[in-house]
Amino acid sequence: MNSRNTLANRKKVIAVAAVIIALIYLVQLFHLQLLSPEYREYADSNAFLRRTLYPARGAIYDRDGNMLVYNRPTYDVMMVVREMDQFDTLDFCRTLNIDIEQFKQLDADMRDRRRNPGYSSYTPQLFLSQLNVKEYGLLQEKLYKFPGIYIQSRTERQYNYSGMGLILGYVAEVDKNRMAADPYYVRGDYVGKSGIELSHEEDLRGVKGVEVLLRDAHGRVQGRYEEGRHDKAPLSGSDLTLSIDVDLQAYGEQLMHNKVGSIVMIEPKTGEILCMVSAPTYDPAMLTGKEFGANYLSLENNPYKPLINRAIAGTYPPGSTFKPAQGLVFLQEDIITQESRYSCFGGYPPLGGRPACHGHASPLAIQYALATSCNSFFCYGLNGMLSNRSKYSSIGEAFDIWKDHMVKMGFGYPLGVDLPSEKRGFIPNSKFYSNVFKTERWNAHNIISIAIGQGEILATPLQIANLGALIANRGYFYTPHVVKEIKGRELDEAYTTRHESGINKAHFELTVAGMADAVTVGTCRGINLEPFFEVCGKTGTAENPHGDDHSLFMGFAPKDDPQVAIAVVVENGRFGASNAVPIARLMMQQYLQGEIPESDRWLEQSVINREILPYVYTRNLPTRQNETSNQEVE
C-alpha cells in the first residue's frame, strides 16, 4: 500500500518536471521576443529588399541658359545565373562584341566574392556596365534568346562643352569615408567628387526614393510590401544656373592654351564669376564612362597638374597688383595723403636702392606711383606706417592693423567661393615675424618686400580679381561665386551679403584714378581700349627664383560703370605687360565688345600660339610644394 502511494506520487514528479520545462520555455520565449530587438532587425533585413529609386541628378546651365551638363542613359548588363539555361554564349559574345576570353573573365569577376561581396546566383548581378545606346539596341533585340540576362538603365553625366572641367567637377562612386560621414550614401552610389558637383552635391543629387519589396530566402523578389504603402518616390535634383559665361570661359581656355596660370573675371556688382580659367585644364567628358579610371590616372600623372584649379588653389605672390591695396591702407591710416611725395632714384634709397625701381619722374605722389608702379613709394609707405610710434604703440600693433585691413579686403583667408579646395593664400601677422626673427624687435626694413606684394604675401588669382572688384565698387565686394541660381531655393546669404572694406570711398577714387593712369600713360598701356571704354588696371611681375617671373594683371572696366573685374596670372610669363595684359585685353574685348576687332586679330593669334610651360613642373622633383615655398623673399 505504501509503495502504491509512493508510485502515485510520481505523477506529481512528472507534472512538476513538465511545468518546470514549460516555464523555462516561457522564459526563453520572453527573452527572444521581448528582450532581443535585434531579431526584428535580422528579420527585416532578411525579408525586405529596399530597392533604391535614383533621382535624376540636376542639370547645369551657364548664365545665358546654355545647357552644360545633363544626364544620358547608359545600360548595364545584369545576369541571373540560375535562370541561364540553354544559353548561347557565342551569340551573346558576338552581340556584345566581346571575345570568349573576355566573357570568361567578366564571368569570373562577377562570381568572385571578394570583388562582388553581394554575389548570389538568384539575383541580378552586374555583368558588364555602360553599354551605349547602339550596343543596348543590339542586345535588346536579341534579349529573348538569352534567358537570365537583364538590362538595367542608369544615368551618366554628359557634357555639351569640352571646357571648365575644373569648375564642373566630376561624379564617381562614393568612397568609404563619405559613406561613413553621411548615412545617405550606400555602396555604389554616385557622388560629386570635385568642383560644383561636390560643392552643390546636396542640391544636385535630389532625394533618393525607395521601393520596399519582399524577398524570399533565395533572394528572389516576391512582390511589393503592403502594395507599396511604404514606397517613396525619388525627388529629382535641382538644376543649377552658373554665373559662368560659357563662351567667355572657352575663349579664356583657348588663350591660356599651352600656358600655366589662371584667368578670373568677376561681375563686381554681384560677385558673380564670369569665367574662371585654370590652365592646363581637361575635358570633363574624360572623367565619365568606361574610360574614367585610365583618364583619371593620366591626368593625375600629368606634370602640369591639370586637376588643380589654380584660380582658387594656386597661390602666387601678387607682386605689384597688391600695390593698390597697400595704398588704400596707407591712405586710410593717414600715413600718406593724396599729396605725399617720396623720391625714388631707381630704387628705395634707405636700403641702398633695393628693391630696385624703374625710370620715372621723382618725387611722386600716390596716383602717379600707381600708374608707374613705383616700388620705392610703397616701401616708404610701409616703413612710414610700421615705424609710426606716435600712432601705434609698437610695430606689432601697427602690423596687425595693416593685416586686418588686408583681411577685410579679402586676402589671407578663403573668400568662400562655392567650390571645394579653395586655398587661403597668406597674409602674415606680427606674431609670424616675431617667430621668424625670434625677437619682437624687427622693423619694416626687415620685411620690406611685402610692400610690393612679394615676400611672404601669397594670394590666389580669385583674391586678386576680388581686389579688382572691390576697387571697381569703390569699397565693397560680394563673395565671388559660380552658381547664380538654384532651382527651388534661394542662393545662400553668404553670396548676397555686401562685405565692406572699411576704407573711405575717396581713397578708392584716388586709387581708381591711379589705375586709370596706369592704362593710359603708365605700365599697362597695352590694355588701353579707348575710345570704346576706359579700363583701370595694374600690372604685376612676381619674382620667382625657379624661373622667369610670373606675369600678372588686375583690373576692371569700364572705369565709371564697372561691368567686369579681372585677374590674370601667367606662370613664368615675365613682365605683367608681356603676357597678362594682352590676355586681359582680349578677354575684356570678348566680354564687353562681344568680339575681337580686326585690328587685334594678330594679338589674339600671337597669344594663342605662345607656349610658356614652366620648367619647374617637369623637373624630376616634388613640384607644387617647392614652387610655393620658394616664392618667398629673393
Add this chain to the structure above:
Amino acid sequence: MMIYQGSSDRLEKGKIDWMTISFYFLFVLLGWLNIYAASFDLENATGLFDLSGRAGSQLVWIGSSLLLAFALLKIDVRFYETYAFLFYLIGIALLLITLVVAKEINGSRSWLIIGPVRLQPAEFMKFLIALSLAKVFNAYGFRLMERRNLILVSAIILLPVLLVIAQSETGTALVYLSLILVLYREGLPGGFLFMGIAAIIYFVLGIKFSDTNVGIISLGEFITLLLIVIFSASMIRNYLKVLRPFLMMLLLTAVTFLAAYILTLFGISIDWGITALAAFSLSALYLIFLFFRYRQRSYLYVLLFMIGSFLFLESVEYVFNDVLQPHQQMRIKVTLGMEQDLSGAGYHVGQSKIAIGSGGLTGKGFLNGTQTKLKYVPEQDTDFIFCTIGEEHGFIGSAIILMLFMVFILRLLHVAERQTSVFGRVYGYSVTSIFLFHLVINVGMVIGIMPVIGIPLPFFSYGGSSLWGFTILLFILLRIDKSRNRN
C-alpha cells in the same frame, strides 16, 4: 476477426472526457489556420479550402481523423486489450516491409506509398507499443523489477526503436524511448531516471567546456568531477538517511582545495586539475572505507555510480568526436551555443529564432509573418510550425499555445492516473509521455534550447500520418477512460 461494438457501450455509465476533446478540437483548428499561414504563398495564394494547398489537404486529414476518432470511440474497449500483441506484431511487420520497400525521401526510408496515400508506419507504431506495454503490465501479479519482465518490456520498446533507427528516423526512435517515463511510474527506481539525467548533464558540461583547460583536465571535466562528488554525497543522504558521510565527503573536497590553496601561498604551483582528481579519489576511498566499516551495500552502489560516472565522463569526448557524425556534432554544438554557423547547421535554428524573435509582444498578425511566408524558415509548416505562431502572434500567442499544451498534458496525466485498470493507466501514461516528449523536443528545438530533432508538434504540424497517429493515440485513451468504471 470480430469487432465488439454497440451493445456493451450503452450499458456503461462512463462519460467521455469532453475537456480533452475540446483541447483536441482547438489544437486541430489552430493547427489548420497556422498551416495555412505557414504555407501561404505570396504569389499564388490558395484558399483555406483549396485542396491543392497545404491547408486544404490538412482539412482532408482532419476530416478523416474525426471519422477515425468517432469510430475509435465506438469500438469496445476490450478489443484493444485483446488484440494488442497481434497489432504490435503487424506494426513490426509493417516497419520491416517499409524498411525493404521504401524509397529514400529526405534521407529517410520511412514512407510507405499506397496509391495516392503516403503513410509513415512509424507514427502508428507509437500507440501499438503503448497498447502492448499496457497489456504486459496488466498481467496479474506483474512486477517490473523481475528480470524476465524487464527484458520483455525492454524488448517491446527497443525492437521498434532499432527498426526506426534503421529507417533513419532518429527522432521517432527517441519518442519510443520516452516511454521510460511509463516505466518510472510503474516502479522503475528513480535512480535510473536520475542516472539518465546525470548522463545528459555530464555530456553537456563535458562538451560545452571541453575547450578550456584547468590544469591537466578540461574545465568541463573539472566541473563534472565536483558534480559527481556532490551527486554521490547526496545519494548517500537520500538512500541511507545519514547526514554525517554526506557532510564528510563535501568537507574532504573542501579541505583538499583549501590545502592546495595554502600551498600556493608558499609559492608552490598547484595543478587544479590534479587537485580535483585528488578530491574525487579521496571521496571514493572514503566510500570504500564506509563500506568496510558498516557493511552496507548501498555504499558500494554509490561507489559504482561514482566510478561509472567517471568512466562515462571520460568517454564523452571520444563518443562525441568519433562516434557521432559531423552533422550531429554540429547540431549539438549549435544548441550548446558553441558554434554560430548561420548558413550551415545553425541555419534552421538561427532563422527559426529570428522568425520567433521578430514577433515581439503581439506578433505581426495573421498572414503577415514575413520570415515564414518568404520561406526563410525551413519545414515551416511541419516541424517548425511553432515559428509561425511565434512570428504572427508574438509572445502572447506563443505563450498561450505553450500553456494550453501544458494544461492539456496535465489533463492527460490526470486522466491516466485516474484509471482503475493497470492497462488503462499504463496506456494513459504512454500517451502522456509521448505528447510531453513531442512538445518538449519540438518547441525546445524551435526556440533553440534543444538540438534539431525532426519530430512534429502534435496537431499543429502538417501531415496526415502524424495527425492520424496522434488522433488514434488520444482517442483510444478516451475510449478506455470512458469505461474506466466498468468493473
